[in-house]
Amino acid sequence: KTDKYILGIETSCDETAAAIVENGKDIISNVVASQIDSHKRFGGVVPEVASRHHVEQITVVLEEAFEQANMTWEKIDAIAVTEGPGLVGALLVGVNAGKALAFAKQKPLIGVHHIAGHIYANRFEREFEFPLLALIVSGGHTELVLMNGHGSYELVGETRDDAAGEAYDKVARMLELPYPGGPQIDQLAAEGEESIDFPKAWLENDSFDFSFSGLKSSVINTIHNASQRGESLSKEDIAASFQSSVVDVLTTKTWKAAQKYGAQQVIVAGGVAANQGLRKALAAKFGDTNIPLLIPSLNLCTDNAAMIAAAGFITYKQGKRSGWDLNANPSLML
Numbered sequence: 001k002t003d004k005y006i007l008g009i010e011t012s013c014d015e016t017a018a019a020i021v022e023n024g025k026d027i028i029s030n031v032v033a034s035q036i037d038s039h040k041r042f043g044g045v046v047p048e049v050a051s052r053h054h055v056e057q058i059t060v061v062l063e064e065a066f067e068q069a070n071m072t073w074e075k076i077d078a079i080a081v082t083e084g085p086g087l088v089g090a091l092l093v094g095v096n097a098g099k100a101l102a103f104a105k106q107k108p109l110i111g112v113h114h115i116a117g118h119i120y121a122n123r124f125e126r127e128f129e130f131p132l133l134a135l136i137v138s139g140g141h142t143e144l145v146l147m148n149g150h151g152s153y154e155l156v157g158e159t160r161d162d163a164a165g166e167a168y169d170k171v172a173r174m175l176e177l178p179y180p181g182g183p184q185i186d187q188l189a190a191e192g193e194e195s196i197d198f199p200k201a202w203l204e205n206d207s208f209d210f211s212f213s214g215l216k217s218s219v220i221n222t223i224h225n226a227s228q229r230g231e232s233l234s235k236e237d238i239a240a241s242f243q244s245s246v247v248d249v250l251t252t253k254t255w256k257a258a259q260k261y262g263a264q265q266v267i268v269a270g271g272v273a274a275n276q277g278l279r280k281a282l283a284a285k286f287g288d289t290n291i292p293l294l295i296p297s298l299n300l301c302t303d304n305a306a307m308i309a310a311a312g313f314i315t316y317k318q319g320k321r322s323g324w325d326l327n328a329n330p331s332l333m334l
């Protein structure tokens with residue numbers, strides 16, 4: 001047979017996921033068990049709770065992935081699993097499931113970088129053209145990555161402190177919004193006015209790095225000072241003003257990097273790619289240029305295993321395999 005089927009497994013944070021993907025481009029099944037409800041009352045992901053949920057859910061999502069695909073193990077060509085970065089206890093569940101299955105079913109094993117997965121979530125919708133510039137914005141990452149070919153990643157900029165999603169979640173907590181805060185702020189922002197002048201960290205002139213901790217502190221101080229004066233600011237306006245600072249910096253730096261590196265395509269990946277304000281601003285910036293902009297559909301922006309299978313397919317085609325010493329690596333480099 002010429003068609004290749006990759007089983008993907010993802011357990012790096014708070015979603016237990018399994019998926020089967022054909023030729024790195026077509027989703028045959030995609031199952032995600034979210035733990036959001038279990039972490040909500042703690043206001044964030046509790047690593048120990050996450051690990052325990054993964055243990056409970058992993059066989060369930062794997063079975064469901066095969067059931068949805070109406071497929072048996074014989075057709076599977078390789079198993080791709082997220083090896084890092086992420087929470088070590090969470091990653092270990094997926095890595096060990098992948099290793100055990102690869103051994104039992106005698107299939108090649110492929111370790112995948114979580115961010116490579118987020119990037120390849122875009123390939124379900126359109127073929128890549130290089131050089132390609134990827135903006136990765138998630139709860140743990142804010143990076144600009146240049147790709148000169150499949151599986152080749154060059155870091156051109158990254159956050160020096162908080163990740164974009166982390167800033168969203170922290171500001172949301174200050175506004176007493178439920179976890180995860182990103183979507184909540186996004187919603188409020190649509191109803192507010194950009195009336196508060198929060199800082200934008202442009203850093204050095206030619207830098208593609210990011211910084212969100214100053215913005216975060218400025219939001220804290222603004223809320224604190226207002227309450228000291230006995231005033232209360234509109235949550236909608238805070239959300240809109242905060243979001244406009246984040247979105248302006250992300251959009252402008254992505255635009256400048258695309259010019260500098262002659263990008264043929266710009267893609268956006270990670271949970272914050274679901275942000276309506278960011279999607280709108282990027283679409284406006286790249287809309288009347290000849291650089292195509294790709295943003296995955298909402299369910300493929302957040303963590304899933306189809307993206308891991310898609311990235312793993314490239315590694316598989318390049319003939320690279322992981323050994324039985326594959327291990328969870330919480331700080332794996334791209």
Ligand code: KG4
Pocket residue numbers: 013137138139140141164165166168169180181182183186270271272273274275276301302303
């Ligand atoms: O990629 P992801 O699912 O997990 C990580 O790998 O981190 O990203 C989760 C992050 C969270 O910080 C969440 O608040 C943020 O993405 N997020 C959003 C939106 N949807 C999810 N941030 C802003 N606006 C959104 N609509």
Ligand code: ZN
Pocket residue numbers: 114118138139270271302303
């Ligand atoms: Zn992610």
